[in-house]
Amino acid sequence: MRVFRSAGKKVYFTLLASSFMFPISAFAQCVDNEDCSALGYTETTNKENCLKCPFGEYYWCPKDCEDGYEWKDGACQPKMADCEIGSILYSDKTCSSFVIDGKIPIGVVVYADGKGHGQAVAWEEIITPAGNGSYYYYPIFNSSLCSLINDEEIVDDIPTLPSILTETEAMKDFNSCENTQKMITYGNELVQLYNRTLSDYFSLADFSQRFYPKGAENTKGKWCIPSAGILNSIKDNLAKINASRILVGGIPIQFQGDYIDYYPSSTEYKGKTMWNLSFSKSSPFTGSMVINDVCYSPTGHSFRSLLVIEF
Numbered sequence: 001m002r003v004f005r006s007a008g009k010k011v012y013f014t015l016l017a018s019s020f021m022f023p024i025s026a027f028a029q030c031v032d033n034e035d036c037s038a039l040g041y042t043e044t045t046n047k048e049n050c051l052k053c054p055f056g057e058y059y060w061c062p063k064d065c066e067d068g069y070e071w072k073d074g075a076c077q078p079k080m081a082d083c084e085i086g087s088i089l090y091s092d093k094t095c096s097s098f099v100i101d102g103k104i105p106i107g108v109v110v111y112a113d114g115k116g117h118g119q120a121v122a123w124e125e126i127i128t129p130a131g132n133g134s135y136y137y138y139p140i141f142n143s144s145l146c147s148l149i150n151d152e153e154i155v156d157d158i159p160t161l162p163s164i165l166t167e168t169e170a171m172k173d174f175n176s177c178e179n180t181q182k183m184i185t186y187g188n189e190l191v192q193l194y195n196r197t198l199s200d201y202f203s204l205a206d207f208s209q210r211f212y213p214k215g216a217e218n219t220k221g222k223w224c225i226p227s228a229g230i231l232n233s234i235k236d237n238l239a240k241i242n243a244s245r246i247l248v249g250g251i252p253i254q255f256q257g258d259y260i261d262y263y264p265s266s267t268e269y270k271g272k273t274m275w276n277l278s279f280s281k282s283s284p285f286t287g288s289m290v291i292n293d294v295c296y297s298p299t300g301h302s303f304r305s306l307l308v309i310e311f
Contacts, residue, residue: 083311084112085233086240088248089120091216093311098247104215105248107309108241110226111174111233119176119230119308121241122223123250124213126204126305137305138204139294140225140264141272145190145201146295149272156271158186163270167289170228170267170275176308177224179266180205204264208307223307228267228275228289230308235277235287253277255284259300262292 034055036042041053041060050061062071070076083095090096091104099105107120130136149156157163160182164170173179183205187198199206204225212220226234234241234253242252255261256279263277269291278290297303 082112083109083116083118083120085109085118085237086244088244089309089311091213091218104213106213106216106219108244108248108250109311110237110241110308111230117311119174119226119310121226121230121234121245121253122211122213122307122309123245123248125251126207126211126307128207137303138207139303140202140204140266140274140305141294142199142201142203144196145187146272148190148194149295154190158183158268160186161266161268163268164228164275165269170269171232171289172229173227173265173267174229176227176230176266177222177310179227179268180208180224183225183266184209204305204307205266211307219309222309224309225264225266226306226308228265231263231265231275231277231306232289234306235289238285238287253287253306255279255281256304257300257302260302262290262294262301262303263287263306264292264294264303 036053036056036058039053039055041051041056041058043050043059043061044057046052046059047061050059052059063076065071065076083089087095087097087109088099088105089107089109090100091106094103095109096103105123107122109118109120112118125135127135127137148154161179164173183202184198187202187205190196190201191198197206208223208225209221211223212218238253242254245252253263259281261279265275265277267275269275272293272295273291274294276290276292276294277287278292279285279287294303
């Protein structure tokens with residue numbers, strides 16, 4: 001507080017700085033009295049997170065909100081849980097443990113680093129209509145790419161993607177977006193060599209650049225193929241993740257096919273063999289991490305698609 005004199009009269013200049021919303025009269029201004037109530041300090045006790053009047057024992061306090069709400073940005077708003085595994089992630093990068101009207105859910109948190117960052121899996125099915133009521137999952141390696149590999153026109157390795165040969169090390173890979181970008185870069189090199197399109201080689205990586213949940217175009221270009229560490233986290237937290245996916249209108253991650261379902265990761269084992277999250281007919285609700293040749297799909301074996309976003 002600064003005190004000035006004007007024509008023999010004390011004039012108080014009050015400057016307050018805080019992260020709270022203040023009564024308008026409490027911002028920087030000149031006042032010729034020390035009336036706390038006139039300045040908006042009307043509470044006689046410090047309830048919680050209150051500001052004390054500089055002229056007496058009065059306080060300005062945030063408004064009391066109903067259960068499940070908190071005072072934020074000058075209004076009572078739904079409390080946002082920390083973005084922990086199983087939380088619903090919204091397009092404004094906030095999280096909650098329940099559906100909030102007026103917000104756009106984009107996914108379910110599947111990994112959190114405890115520092116406010118993590119990854120969330122899209123709650124929508126990553127499919128495209130294929131006609132006659134059927135649909136198509138985007139493969140991680142397309143048949144055109146597999147043909148080039150099988151005909152030995154190109155090496156079967158993505159040059160910049162490291163081969164991770166042990167499960168222990170693969171489960172430490174959380175580089176979903178970095179891995180996906182390496183696929184895209186390599187795919188674009190093949191496009192130049194063989195005059196094809198990126199979707200001819202890496203359909204899922206290509207689609208990840210165009211995908212965004214309905215109403216959340218601000219997330220376009222930010223989705224990635226989950227790494228092995230992320231798929232392993234999904235496996236270990238399947239019940240709570242699936243509960244939230246169902247809550248926002250999605251379907252659970254589980255066995256849905258004829259014999260075995262694979263959700264491929266962006267983590268390479270070696271060549272065209274990638275780490276996958278697998279579900280089988282004999283174990284439909286309990287996944288396991290396996291390696292699999294993504295260019296080979298015998299009858300009854302299906303590849304499905306997931307995309308994640310970092311926050």
